[in-house]
Amino acid sequence: xxxxxxxxxxxxxxxxxxxxxxxxxxxxxxxxxxxxxxxxxxxxxxxxxxxxxxxxxxxxxxxxxxxxxxxxxxxxxxxxxxxxxxxxxxxxxxxxxxxxxxxxxxxxxxxxxxxxxxxxxxxxxxxxxxxxxxxxxxxxxxxxxxxxxxxxxxxxxxxxxxxxxxxxxxxxxxxxxxxxxxxxxxxxxxxxxxxxxxxxxxxxxxxxxxxxxxxxxxxxxxxxxxxxxxxxxxxxxxxxxxxxxxxxxxxxxxxxxxxxxxxxxxxxxxxxxxxxxxxxxxxxxxxxxxxxxxxxxxxxxxx
Amino acid sequence: xxxxxxxxxxxxxxxxxxxxxxxxxxxxxxxxxxxxxxxxxxxxxxxxxxxxxxxxxxxxxxxxxxxxxxxxxxxxxxxxxxxxxxxxxxxxxxxxxxxxxxxxxxxxxxxxxxxxxxxxxxxxxxxxxxxxxxxxxxxxxxxxxxxxxxxxxxxxxxxxxxxxxxxxxxxxxxxxxxxxxxxxxxxxxxxxxxxxxxxxxxxxxxxxxxxxxxxxxxxxxxxxxxxxxxxxxxxxxxxxxxxxxxxxxxxxxxxxxxxxxxxxxxxxxxxxxxxxxxxxxxxxxxxxxxxxxxxxxxxxxxxxxxxxxxxxxxxxxxxxxxxxxxxxxxxxxxxxxxxxxxxxxxxxxxxxxxxxxxxxxxxxxxxxxxxxxxxxxxxxxxxxxxxxxxxxxxxxxxxxxxxxxxxxxxxxxxxxxxxxxxxxxxxxxxxxxxxxxxxx
Numbered sequence: 001x002x003x004x005x006x007x008x009x010x011x012x013x014x015x016x017x018x019x020x021x022x023x024x025x026x027x028x029x030x031x032x033x034x035x036x037x038x039x040x041x042x043x044x045x046x047x048x049x050x051x052x053x054x055x056x057x058x059x060x061x062x063x064x065x066x067x068x069x070x071x072x073x074x075x076x077x078x079x080x081x082x083x084x085x086x087x088x089x090x091x092x093x094x095x096x097x098x099x100x101x102x103x104x105x106x107x108x109x110x111x112x113x114x115x116x117x118x119x120x121x122x123x124x125x126x127x128x129x130x131x132x133x134x135x136x137x138x139x140x141x142x143x144x145x146x147x148x149x150x151x152x153x154x155x156x157x158x159x160x161x162x163x164x165x166x167x168x169x170x171x172x173x174x175x176x177x178x179x180x181x182x183x184x185x186x187x188x189x190x191x192x193x194x195x196x197x198x199x200x201x202x203x204x205x206x207x208x209x210x211x212x213x214x215x216x217x218x219x220x221x222x223x224x225x226x227x228x229x230x231x232x233x234x235x236x237x238x239x240x241x242x243x244x245x246x247x248x249x250x251x252x253x254x255x256x257x258x259x260x261x262x263x264x265x266x267x268x269x270x271x272x273x274x275x276x277x278x279x280x281x282x283x284x285x286x287x288x289x290x291x292x293x294x295x296x297x298x299x300x301x302x303x
Numbered sequence: 304x305x306x307x308x309x310x311x312x313x314x315x316x317x318x319x320x321x322x323x324x325x326x327x328x329x330x331x332x333x334x335x336x337x338x339x340x341x342x343x344x345x346x347x348x349x350x351x352x353x354x355x356x357x358x359x360x361x362x363x364x365x366x367x368x369x370x371x372x373x374x375x376x377x378x379x380x381x382x383x384x385x386x387x388x389x390x391x392x393x394x395x396x397x398x399x400x401x402x403x404x405x406x407x408x409x410x411x412x413x414x415x416x417x418x419x420x421x422x423x424x425x426x427x428x429x430x431x432x433x434x435x436x437x438x439x440x441x442x443x444x445x446x447x448x449x450x451x452x453x454x455x456x457x458x459x460x461x462x463x464x465x466x467x468x469x470x471x472x473x474x475x476x477x478x479x480x481x482x483x484x485x486x487x488x489x490x491x492x493x494x495x496x497x498x499x500x501x502x503x504x505x506x507x508x509x510x511x512x513x514x515x516x517x518x519x520x521x522x523x524x525x526x527x528x529x530x531x532x533x534x535x536x537x538x539x540x541x542x543x544x545x546x547x548x549x550x551x552x553x554x555x556x557x558x559x560x561x562x563x564x565x566x567x568x569x570x571x572x573x574x575x576x577x578x579x580x581x582x583x584x585x586x587x588x589x590x591x592x593x594x595x596x597x598x599x600x601x602x603x604x605x606x607x608x609x610x611x612x613x614x615x616x617x618x619x620x621x622x623x624x625x626x627x628x629x630x631x632x633x634x635x636x637x638x639x640x641x642x643x644x645x646x647x648x649x650x651x652x653x654x655x656x657x658x659x660x661x662x663x664x665x666x667x668x669x670x671x672x673x674x675x676x677x678x679x680x681x682x683x684x685x686x687x688x689x690x691x692x693x694x695x696x697x698x699x700x701x702x703x704x705x706x707x708x709x710x711x712x713x714x715x716x717x718x719x720x721x722x723x724x725x726x727x728x729x730x731x732x733x734x735x736x737x738x739x740x741x742x743x
Contacts, residue, residue: 041348047528050342109551109579110413110524139579141456142448149444163452194553227413231345231528231559254412256497263528 036061046262049232052269056082080296086269087292100132100178100186102211102218104171105251106204106241107225109192112253114143116225116279117189118150119287124185125156132183134174135160136167136207137191147189153284157181167191167203168210175214188219195240208245222247223276226263228255234263238271249276252290256280264295334359337381345528346559350388350566358384388562389589394546394571397518403435403481404517405489409507409542411534412495414522415550417446419576420492421453422584423520426574428459432487437462437477439470439510440494450492457581460484470494470506474514491516498537507542519544520573523560525552531560532567539568546573549587553577630724632688636680639673678706679716691717 036057043053056079063078064070103120107113114137121131133151135158137143144160151158159174171188178186190207193200211218224247226234241247252264255278264275275290334355341351362380396406406423408416417440424434436454438461440446447463454461462480464473474491481489493510496503511519521544523531538544547568549561552575561572572587680688682705687694694702694717703710 044342044348045529047345047530050339108526110415112413140449141452142445145445145448146443194551196553227524227526229411229524229528229530229534230526232343233345233526233528254497256499 043262047231047266048262048269049235049266052086052262052266055269083265084292084296086265087275087296099215099217100175100183101220102175102178102186102188102215103221103223104188104190104208104211104219104245105223105225106190106245106247107192108194108227108237111192111225111227111230112251112279113137113192113225114146114150114189115282116223116251116253116277116287117147117187118154119279119284120277121151121156121187122154122284123287125154129184130182131156131185131187132174132178132181133158134170134177134186134188136170136174137189138163138165138167138170139191143189143191157183168206171207172210172214175211175218179215186215186218195237195244201240201244204241204245221249221276223249223251224273225251225253226267228252228263230263232263232266235266235270238267238273242271242273247273249274251275251277251279251287253279256286264290268292330359330362341559341562344559345526345531345563347529347532347563347567350532350563351559353566354384354388354562385562386590388566390565390571391589393586393588394573395586396573397545399487399517402487403478403489404487405478405491405514407491407493407507407511407516407519407542408522408548409493409519409538409544410495410522411497411524412443414495414524415548415576416440416495416522417450417453417492418579419520419522419548419550419574419584420450420490421457421459421581422576423490423574424454424459424488425457425581426584427488433485434488434490435460435462435477435481435484435486437474437489437491438464439474439477439491441468441470441473442494446492446494453581460486462489471509471513474510478514489514498534498541504537504541511542518546520546520548521570522548522550522576523564525549525558525560525575527560529563531563535564535568535570539570544570546571548572548574548576550576553583632680632683632691632720633685635720635723636677636688639677675706675708675712676716676719679703679708679713682706691720 039060040053040057043056044050048056059082060075060079064075105113105117105120117133121133125131131154133147133156135144135147137147138161141163144163147160148158157177159170159177161170161173167190174186174188177183188207188211190204191200193204195201208219208222222241222245224238224241226237230237238247238250250264250267250273252275267273268275278288278290278295280286280288337358338351338355341354342348346354358380361384408420408423410416420436424436427434436450436459438447438450440450441464451461451463462473462477464470464477470493477491478489480486491510491514493507494503496507498504519542521535521538523534527534535547547564547570549558549564549572552558564570565572572589575585575587577583577585679702682702683691683694687698687702694713699710699713702713706713
């Protein structure tokens with residue numbers, strides 16, 4: 001269970017904060033107003049956001065009022081179920097045979113796209129896939145070099161062009177190379193961009209269109225990479241990238257360093273975009289598939 | 304930046320203005336909304352709590368309750384408190400008595416250190432100093448290369464460690480090069496590190512022993528959530544930074560991290576990083592930021608930006624014309640070009656008071672539409688531009704064909720122009736002054 005261990009290690013801080021706090025807030029026989037207020041603050045401290053925190057506290061209040069004598073553990077398992085309900089979104093897995101599965105990776109600057117692609121490439125290659133990376137970040141200085149290092153570490157092929165080249169052209173090359181070389185997965189890295197920059201968002205649409213034309217059904221996945229320390233803005237990012245590209249999943253990165261991760265709950269609660277992977281460290285294998293049950297369990301477990 | 308918070312507070316106080324007097328109850332409602340808005344803006348929940356408490360006690364102490372304009376008074380108190388929380392005055396770099404002086408740029412992964420390092424170099428050079436930027440991030444793949452390329456693109460000298468060298472070996476050499484080369488500032492772009500990574504944090508402490516920094520700046524992503532306080536606290540404990548830099552604030556609608564960081568560490572925010580271009584660095588002005596939070600707009604920054612980019616003589620000439628209401632389509636085109644020089648229109652518009660609300664209402668600034676306006680005006684003859692009244696149906700058709708647009712588009716441009724002119728005439732009659740450069 002190395003994967004779960006890694007996830008747990010990464011989530012340890014969140015778990016400690018939430019578990020001890022919720023335990024304390026709910027250890028009394030019935031939740032007092034004070035305990036509920038404590039719970040709300042606790043949820044707030046993990047970046048779930050004010051709306052989600054209020055809603056969770058409210059449903060707990062209702063649950064507690066339904067019948068007399070709810071024990072603390074009953075209340076805790078109720079909270080678990082509530083959060084789990086929010087987090088459980090079906091995962092779609094389209095995979096036409098004979099052409100590569102194209103994954104477009106997007107996100108704001110510094111969220112960890114390149115690192116995530118490196119890790120994903122390694123994971124997929126280890127799983128027997130023939131992976132090709134297309135480095136469409138032709139804007140940031142040395143982005144290609146950085147991707148190249150990761151590609152070599154992961155032992156996969158890579159397509160890139162000169163700095164300043166048209167990112168859509170690189171995506172095109174990547175798709176074409178993927179088809180020609182019989183790759184089973186093509187990962188497309190893009191330059192970081194803030195979701196407010198209209199022209200840069202248009203550029204993404206163009207990349208998407210190029211991939212669509214080249215490979216039937218592509219891109220099969222559009223992954224939005226979100227830094228876990230991001231606050232409520234992650235919701236705006238998910239909404240904006242989502243409406244521009246149709247994001248199919250979220251990769252939550254840098255979960256190892258901070259006490260938070262609650263933004264995942266907020267994203268799952270407010271958007272129809274499931275979280276698919278978690279980045280939990282700097283090593284090549286520090287990426288785990290998102291499992292809502294494990295996640296909620298890890299969030300609440302008290303060991 | 305901060306539109307969300309501004310518009311939230313605006314709506315709260317719009318509600319509040321409706322009451323003749325402020326009761327304790329609606330005061331509490333307003334403050335609850337303030338707290339909610341702050342939380343949604345990612346202000347740390349403890350900071351938000353303290354903030355609301357402080358506003359409440361001040362507001363009550365001043366007998367706001369009896370005031371006839373309670374809403375405005377509360378805005379005043381909220382504004383004052385925000386300025387207080389943000390640090391009152393703009394703080395720049397510490398003056399150095401001995402040069403070269405070392406500046407350490409530290410922060411989490413992906414916060415924007417490398418970009419900021421180059422921006423700071425450009426900023427110091429603009430002030431007449433000679434900076435050296437040092438690639439001290441040997442951990443992230445190609446980070447050294449990134450700094451080298453960025454520095455080269457703006458003509459800054461960079462120090463690149465030899466292959467296989469450690470940061471601790473390279474840093475003193477970089478400093479020596481700065482001494483020999485007569486540099487004033489040596490800016491170290493350090494590796495990104497998690498604040499819980501003890502090993503990496505101790506590397507930073509060792510680095511400080513090798514090259515004692517004159518100033519350490521913590522770069523914090525402006526979109527950071529509740530965790531901003533933990534990050535700031537950890538870095539403060541480990542390296543005791545002197546000031547902070549908020550990055551990526553050009554895209555964020557909120558920005559509560561600014562308030563949290565300042566409130567929890569007491570360290571000033573010195574710069575705001577607002578774009579990917581090497582000159583997209585602004586000095587942090589707490590008072591302006593507070594005004595902006597309250598929806599009063601960041602007019603001073605706009606004026607400064609305009610002063611930096613607009614041609615002063617032309618601006619003056621334009622102002623005369625505007626006053627005299629002799630605004631031709633040629634001037635309209637000039638204005639468009641001048642305004643576009645100031646950067647992406649989105650950035651410029653955000654500094655205008657009340658724009659947060661307009662934008663919410665769905666008004667998007669379409670840069671391409673501006674390009675079309677330019678094309679339309681460019682397709683007119685000089686006569687038509689000076690005297691647009693002569694543009695009849697067949698001229699419109701010709702202009703549309705010439706500019707690759709439609710007659711409707713040409714009509715729209717003309718209509719806009721006539722509206723502006725009408726507005727100018729009204730203003731002239733009304734004797735209002737101050738609309739100097741914006742044709743909107």
